[in-house]
Amino acid sequence: xxxxSQFIGSHHSGETxxxxxxxxxxxxxxxxxxxxxxxxxxxxDDDDTIFIVKSGWALLYRGLLDGExxxxxxxxxxxxxxxxxxxxxxxxxxxxxxxxxVHEVSRKVLVERILSGGSFGNKIACSLARLNAILAxxxxxxxxxxxxxxxxxxxxxxxxxxxxxxxxxxxRYECPLTQHELADILGMTTVHVNRTLSELRKADLVxxxxxxxxxxxxxxxxxxxxxxxxxxx
Amino acid sequence: xxxxSQFIGSHHSGETxxxxxxxxxxxxxxxxxxxxxxxxxxxxDDDDTIFIVKSGWALLYRGLLDGExxxxxxxxxxxxxxxxxxxxxxxxxxxxxxxxxVHEVSRKVLVERILSGGSFGNKIACSLARLNAILAxxxxxxxxxxxxxxxxxxxxxxxxxxxxxxxxxxxRYECPLTQHELADILGMTTVHVNRTLSELRKADLVxxxxxxxxxxxxxxxxxxxxxxxxxxx
DNA sequence: AGGGGTCTCTAACATAGGTTAATTTTTAGT
DNA sequence: ACTAAAAATTAACCTATGTTAGAGACCCCT
Numbered sequence: 053x054x055x056x057s058q059f060i061g062s063h064h065s066g067e068t069x070x071x072x073x074x075x076x077x078x079x080x081x082x083x084x085x086x087x088x089x090x091x092x093x094x095x096x097d098d099d100d101t102i103f104i105v106k107s108g109w110a111l112l113y114r115g116l117l118d119g120e121x122x123x124x125x126x127x128x129x130x131x132x133x134x135x136x137x138x139x140x141x142x143x144x145x146x147x148x149x150x151x152x153x154v155h156e157v158s159r160k161v162l163v164e165r166i167l168s169g170g171s172f173g174n175k176i177a178c179s180l181a182r183l184n185a186i187l188a189x190x191x192x193x194x195x196x197x198x199x200x201x202x203x204x205x206x207x208x209x210x211x212x213x214x215x216x217x218x219x220x221x222x223x224r225y226e227c228p229l230t231q232h233e234l235a236d237i238l239g240m241t242t243v244h245v246n247r248t249l250s251e252l253r254k255a256d257l258v259x260x261x262x263x264x265x266x267x268x269x270x271x272x273x274x275x276x277x278x279x280x281x282x283x284x285x
Numbered sequence: 286x287x288x289x290s291q292f293i294g295s296h297h298s299g300e301t302x303x304x305x306x307x308x309x310x311x312x313x314x315x316x317x318x319x320x321x322x323x324x325x326x327x328x329x330d331d332d333d334t335i336f337i338v339k340s341g342w343a344l345l346y347r348g349l350l351d352g353e354x355x356x357x358x359x360x361x362x363x364x365x366x367x368x369x370x371x372x373x374x375x376x377x378x379x380x381x382x383x384x385x386x387v388h389e390v391s392r393k394v395l396v397e398r399i400l401s402g403g404s405f406g407n408k409i410a411c412s413l414a415r416l417n418a419i420l421a422x423x424x425x426x427x428x429x430x431x432x433x434x435x436x437x438x439x440x441x442x443x444x445x446x447x448x449x450x451x452x453x454x455x456x457r458y459e460c461p462l463t464q465h466e467l468a469d470i471l472g473m474t475t476v477h478v479n480r481t482l483s484e485l486r487k488a489d490l491v492x493x494x495x496x497x498x499x500x501x502x503x504x505x506x507x508x509x510x511x512x513x514x515x516x517x518x
Numbered sequence: 519a520g521g522g523g524t525c526t527c528t529a530a531c532a533t534a535g536g537t538t539a540a541t542t543t544t545t546a547g548t
Numbered sequence: 549a550c551t552a553a554a555a556a557t558t559a560a561c562c563t564a565t566g567t568t569a570g571a572g573a574c575c576c577c578t
Contacts, residue, residue, distance in 0.1 A: 096515070114425050117511045122425040136417075137410035143418045143516045167400070177370035184369075185376045187420055192347050192355040195427045195472030199565070230525065239428030244565055246527060262574090278350045282329065283376045432535070463555060477535055479557060495544080 080104070083153040092146040092154070093134065100159040103133040108152035109228050113236065114144045123237040125186065126210070126229070129217045132179045135162070150228050185283040186213075194239040197278065199248045202238050204277035207258050207265060212284050223267030227260065313337070316386040325379040325387070326367065333392040336366040341385035342461050346469065347377045356470040358419065359443075359462070362450045365412045368395070382461050418516040419446075427472040430511065432481045435471050437510035440491050440498060445517050456500030460493065 083106045086092060092103060095114060105127050112133060113123040124144055127133045133146055136159070166173035186209070193202050210227060214220035229237075231245045238245065253259045257273045259266045267273060316339045319325060325336060328347060336343075338360050345366060346356040357377055360366045366379055369392070399406035419442070426435050443460060447453035462470070464478045471478065485491050490506045492499045500506060 114421065116425070116429055117513070120429050122428040124421050124424060136414045138414045140518055141515060143421060181369050181371045184417065184420075187417075187424065188347065188357050188376060191357060191420065191424045191427060192349070194424060195355045196349055196353050231527095232525080241566055242525090243527090243567080247565090250527080280350070282374060285373055464557095465555080474536055475555090476537080476557090480535085483557080 080155040080157060083107075083155050086148045086152045086154070088148055088150050088152075090148045090152070092148065092152075093142060094145045095143055096141040098139075098141050100136070100139065102135050102157050102159055102162050103127075103146060104155040104157065105129055105131050105133065106153040106155060109149040110152055110154075111147050111149060111233065112144050113147070121236050122239065123233065125183065125190070126237065128213055129219065130179065131183060132176060135159070135176075135180060149233070182284065189283050199238075199240055199244055200251065201277050202240075203234075203245070203248045204252060204257065204273050205279050206234075206238060207260065207267070208273060208277055208279045208281075209284070211265070211267060212281055216284075223270060225265050226263055227265045228263055313388040313390060316340075316388050319381045319385045319387070321381055321383050321385075323381045323385070325381065325385075326375060327378045328376055329374045331372075331374050333369070333372065335368050335390050335392055335395050336360075336379060337388040337390065338362055338364050338366065339386040339388060342382040343385055343387075344380050344382060344466065345377050346380070354469055355472065356466065358416065358423070359470065361446055362452065363412065364416060365409060368392070368409075368413060382466070415517065422516050432471075432473055432477055433484065434510050435473075436467075436478065436481045437485060437490065437506050438512050439467075439471060440493065440500070441506060441510055441512045441514075442517070443498070444500060445514055449517075456503060458498050459496055460498045461496055 086108075092110070093099070093101065107129055110127045110133070111123050112125045112127055113121045115121045125131075127146075133154075134142060136142075162176070166176055189209070193205050197205060211220050211223060211225060214225045219225060231249070232242045235242045235245045240248075249260050252273075253261075255272075255276075256268050257276060258268060273279075319341075325343070326332070326334065340362055343360045343366070344356050345358045345360055346354045348354045358364075360379075366387075367375060369375075395409070399409055422442070426438050430438060444453050444456060444458060447458045452458060464482070465475045468475045468478045473481075482493050485506075486493075488505075488509075489501050490509060491501060506512075
């Protein structure tokens with residue numbers, strides 16, 4: 053077993069979770085379901101709830117004073133959001149895009165569970181380490197790659213992250229992000245995201261249409277993106 | 286006591302550390318001293334050494350395939366570098382800029398120490414949480430602010446981080462970063478960093494000359510930067 | 519089926535920031 | 549102090565990306 057997602061079980065079908073795993077983790081309780089476009093928590097809130105995504109898509113973002121925002125991450129199935137080892141206000145907001153099922157745990161409970169040993173704590177630790185690496189790579193992407201490689205890189209990253217929880221296969225996956233949201237992830241404008249996506253499409257590298265992404269030429273796409281998936285392991 | 290730096294003690298003078306604190310943390314051993322421009326570890330290395338900065342300036346960066354790099358952070362006195370909760374290759378390199386004193390600890394030892402309770406573990410946890418917030422804000426900075434605010438924001442951040450370990454006062458501090466390094470931090474070119482710094486100077490906001498930074502008009506600088514120091518707490 | 523809203527796509531134009539290259543200043547080594 | 553290398557500075561030019569504005573396309577609601 054490699055991922056938290058398997059631990060948590062699937063909201064949809066349960067295919068990948070066994071009764072046993074559930075039994076060991078019922079402290080998570082029932083998942084809470086949020087409608088699309090709900091705000092689960094806001095930056096500067098002072099509670100210590102931790103969210104573990106069970107299904108659906110979410111956005112973790114920070115708003116600027118001038119009303120713009122930078123999306124920090126798109127947490128997916130099995131990702132842990134809002135874990136801080138210390139008290140204090142949150143530094144980012146979390147909102148659902150699609151219908152979203154999450155487990156909500158207080159830090160206290162999660163920490164106890166982690167310290168009590170067992171593989172669950174290890175899963176959490178892996179997930180956090182990975183999210184940290186994803187964040188660092190995100191910075192590299194925005195700081196040092198042009199619009200084309202940046203977009204290509206992000207779509208490849210998504211593909212790998214989704215594959216690892218069984219939500220992508222053969223380079224195809226569903227992605228509910230709008231071009232506006234994509235812009236806030238990639239640090240560019242909506243218009244330029246649109247231009248870049250059509251260039252990528254014209255070059256037969258990736259297509260992103262109507263919520264569906266399809267990698268058309270992985271080899272060249274990887275080259276354009278300068279993508280090295282090592283950081284996702 | 287708030288910061289790890291106080292725990293670790295000062296390489297230079299010892300003013301801020303007491304004998305008692307040292308006695309409790311001698312598992313850290315003697316700090317290792319690196320010459321300026323040494324590489325302490327490389328991305329993809331597979332060891333699990335964790336570095337705790339005792340004095341001097343360092344750069345944590347990721348190199349791209351095309352030879353460019355993005356600097357992820359400038360770890361300072363008391364910062365913990367390279368902590369991963371999981372095995373696997375490092376995702377960034379660490380190099381010294383100035384002479385650098387660091388404690389090197391294996392993950393095993395550090396984790397044991399953390400789990401053994403006591404305030405040291407808590408210090409580490411705080412430090413890691415803070416570094417994560419700094420990383421997220423760095424992404425916001427590069428993704429959503431223009432050259433001026435971005436540069437201003439970084440200089441303000443440095444000032445706060447240095448103040449909190451007693452290395453800055455009255456808006457003045459020493460900063461050994463070259464404009465080239467600054468460019469790799471801020472995701473811009475050396476030339477444009479130069480232009481931006483002189484604009485900031487001309488506007489009487491900050492001056493950065495010969496390794497010395499001086500905040501000339503904090504109120505306006507904060508406004509230009511869109512700086513809200515909450516994330517550093 | 520109609521209508522308002524969001525999303526996508528395009529075009530024409532504007533500019534912040536990148537590129538190249540040369541000059542001056544600072545720093546470090548002998 | 550003398551020199552070589554590194555760093556800062558400036559200028560002229562260029563382009564990737566931002567801005568503004570509008571027209572279609574799509575989707576949800578009743």
